[in-house]
Amino acid sequence: MLASCQPAAAPAAPAADTGPIKVAVLAPLSGPVPTFGVSTRDGALMAIEEWNAKGGVLGRKIEAVVEDSQCTPDPAVNAANKVIDQDKVHYIIGEVCSKASIPISEIAEAKGVVQISPTSTNPDVTLKADGSTKKYIFRACFIxxxxxxxxxxxxxxxxxxxxxxxxxxxxxxxxxxxxxxxxxxxxxxxxxxxxxxxxxxxxxxxxxxxxxxxxxxxxxxxxxxxxxxxxxxxxxxxxxxxxxxxxxxxxxxxxxxxxxxxxxxxxxHYSPEDTRAKVVDFVKAYSTKYGATPDALAALAYDATYLLLTAIEKAGSDDPAKVAEALAAIELEVVSGKVSFDKSHNPIKAAAVLQVKDGKVSFVESVAP
The missing domain is CATH 3.40.50.2300 (Response regulator)
Known part of the structure; x- marks a missing residue:
């Protein structure tokens, strides 16, 4: 793993309380699964736009830095190093695929950058080789x-x-x-x-x-x-x-x-047929903005962004260490359900079972942990 072949860098220093707060969105906009990347990007950007319309976070605008990480290890590593070292981001939304999120997590953990993957379900995303939890790494999806x-x-x-x-x-x-x-x-x-x-x-x-x-x-x-x-x-x-x-x-x-x-x-992770007000409002806003019904990739990217920005707000600081602590302790109602995190930084929430039938996908039932 990357962490074993490079020394751990010092955690990212908090930025001065001026200028925008940068949030990277790493998603596969090309490669084998580009629809995943488009949905992820669009869900995250919509959430950021909503926060900016309310004044941003900590009184500062949020600036999205979008990179194509291709759902593939090498491009994902290159994207992560670019946004951290060149763009100086302290926060990453992504990646989508576990095989890309795992190497990104090694870099983010070593450099003290908070990463929350919307959809990477492999347990190793948030866990070190010894089974302990990576301090800075979270996910918005079940495992x-x-x-x-x-x-x-x-x-x-x-x-x-x-x-x-x-x-x-x-x-x-x-x-x-x-x-x-x-x-x-x-x-x-x-x-x-x-x-x-x-x-x-x-x-x-x-x-x-x-x-x-x-x-x-x-x-x-x-x-x-x-x-x-x-x-x-x-x-x-x-x-x-x-x-x-x-x-x-x-x-x-x-x-x-x-x-x-x-x-x-x-x-x-969710069904657009869910009648909860938060789901209905999200589906309406997304459909109006993008002309399509949001899939789970869009919903989870939206949720991941809300979880991250809420944690920054609760931390009262642009210090990734403090934000990671706030994120670990958060309880928040989002589109995919009410989320809190377990000790491995996995969300505790229900899953949906869907069926493909007669040309469409329909909700069958919800299964709680």
Whole structure:
């Protein structure tokens, strides 16, 4: 890890109480999952605009510094070093993908910069190698073990007993969710009838899907991003695979192939169909501004920004150490629910299970921790 091959830098010094407070937004605006980046950027920028319309924070305007981190380790590291060393930011919203957020977190922790990832669900984002919590690193989303538990319980609640798991071994997010699902599934008495890996470069999944069909698994658990789900789902339909596809929040995208994935279920952080006033107001404002219904990426980036700016306000200071302490102790009602943080800087809140049906994604049920 980066922290092991470079000396820890001194924590960032508090800026003078003049000029704007800079907040970096690191998101994949290009690369394999650009819709994730656009939603994340737009959600964060809308939150910043709302705060600036009310006078900013600590009487200072908030300035967004947006960088394309591509959901990939090297570009993410370059973006993090750029915003910290050149732009002198003390706060980072991002990244989206765990494989990018983890190396960013090593840099931010060493340099005393507060990072809050909207959507990176791998536990290692906020934890050091020894299992202790990184002081400056937080997330606005639930973690993979909880997603795995939610989907395992949901599937078994529908009476399913057999599952086939396929996952990208090289993707921290995908592997972590697959492991969490398998653990929860088997502990609750379910049977894993097959497990296969692939790489992010693969486009032909026929060999694996032949094994899925042969296994007669009731559930095909595919916890990957929408671009891979689209390929697998289309090929599964072509091959007559009857397993019910299930996955995690990586499915959430306007570019998800709703026809191919029809009948599938996935865990997510919120539903725009939620009738809470905070959700209704957010969906209306976002839809008016951007002409689209906000997905979970947008909602969580918006939430992450509100959590961060509220912590700065509560700290009464632009000192990242004091802001990190305030963030750890925060309790705040946001779009994705009422949030407080556990000792590992993971939010304590509920998850939503959604279904792809008849060309749209609909809310099924909410599952609390």
């Amino acid at each position: 993979d073990p909880f997603q795995g538990l939610v989907m395992a319980k949901f599937a078994q609640g529908k009476g399913y007993k057999t599952a086939f798991i396929m996952f990208d071994q090289g993707n921290d997010y995908v592997r972590g969710l697959a492991e969490a699902f398998e653990k929860s599934w088997t502990e609750a008495g379910g049977t894993v009838v097959g497990k296969e890996t692939y790489t992010s470069q693969d486009t032909d999944f026929s060999a694996i899907l032949a094994k899925v069909a042969e296994s007669k698994a009731e559930v095909l658990f595919l916890p990957d991003y929408y671009n891979i789900v689209n390929l697998v789902a289309a090929q599964a339909k072509e091959k007559g695979v009857t397993s019910v596809m299930m996955g995690g929040d990586g499915w959430d995208s306007p570019d998800l192939d709703a026809k191919a994935s029809d009948g599938g279920f996935f865990s997510n």
